[in-house]
Amino acid sequence: DIQMTQSPSSLSASVGDRVTIxxxxxxxxxxxxxxxxxxxxxxxxxxxxxxxxLQSGAPSRFSGSGSxxxxxxxxxxxxxxxxxxxxxxxxxxxPPTFGQGTKVEIK
Amino acid sequence: QVLLQESGPGLVKPSExxxxxxxxxxxxxxxRYFWGWIRQPPGKGLExxxxxxxxxxTYYNPSLSSRLTISFDASKNQFSxxxxxxxxxDTAVFYCSGELGGTTVHYWGQGTLVTVSS
Numbered sequence: 001d002i003q004m005t006q007s008p009s010s011l012s013a014s015v016g017d018r019v020t021i022x023x024x025x026x027x028x029x030x031x032x033x034x035x036x037x038x039x040x041x042x043x044x045x046x047x048x049x050x051x052x053x054l055q056s057g058a059p060s061r062f063s064g065s066g067s068x069x070x071x072x073x074x075x076x077x078x079x080x081x082x083x084x085x086x087x088x089x090x091x092x093x094x095p096p097t098f099g100q101g102t103k104v105e106i107k
Numbered sequence: 108q109v110l111l112q113e114s115g116p117g118l119v120k121p122s123e124x125x126x127x128x129x130x131x132x133x134x135x136x137x138x139r140y141f142w143g144w145i146r147q148p149p150g151k152g153l154e155x156x157x158x159x160x161x162x163x164x165t166y167y168n169p170s171l172s173s174r175l176t177i178s179f180d181a182s183k184n185q186f187s188x189x190x191x192x193x194x195x196x197d198t199a200v201f202y203c204s205g206e207l208g209g210t211t212v213h214y215w216g217q218g219t220l221v222t223v224s225s
Contacts, residue, residue, distance in 0.1 A: 044202075046213060099152070101153075
């Protein structure tokens with residue numbers, strides 16, 4: 001299985017901050033990388049697919065980049081509703097695997 | 108908007124079989140996606156369990172495959188999960204999912220907590 005590692009595991013930030021989360025794959029996955037947002041007690045929600053394509057309905061302050069083994073999710077101008085846990089997932093090969101999640105908390 | 112709804116017991120005894128069903132609200136999309144299950148132990152990350160197409164093609168996580176059956180019932184627009192010989196380590200919130208290519212999750216159920224305990 002392809003191992004996905006996110007960093008950091010958690011971070012504290014303020015409204016208006018720019019936040020960057022990193023996801024690394026144990027082998028090359030091309031651009032087959034998705035990002036999900038999960039709020040407490042809720043199911044995750046697809047934010048970005050294929051590394052950099054914003055899912056319909058997702059705010060434009062979210063962006064993704066990377067290919068191969070290293071990827072980033074950037075949130076420009078953090079909003080109160082963005083405090084959540086973010087998960088990366090490789091869709092390159094079965095079984096699809098997730099990172100351990102990054103919790104974004106209010107500073 | 109495609110809605111998914113899980114149903115099944117919230118408590119299962121150790122060594123027994125965990126069974127869940129998910130109903131898909133829109134039959135017109137069932138051929139375009141794989142329908143699967145993802146679990147999340149309390150306070151932990153997400154684990155993909157497996158998925159099935161509406162024609163019966165399955166993908167299983169090798170770590171669970173020996174205990175796992177996922178099937179699709181087109182007449183009811185439902186798919187189901189059976190996980191046998193459960194232990195406390197199987198306690199989790201189980202989400203049903205609609206996956207493009209059997210990987211990228213476009214649709215999620217609300218999740219149902221299943222606790223394995225005697």
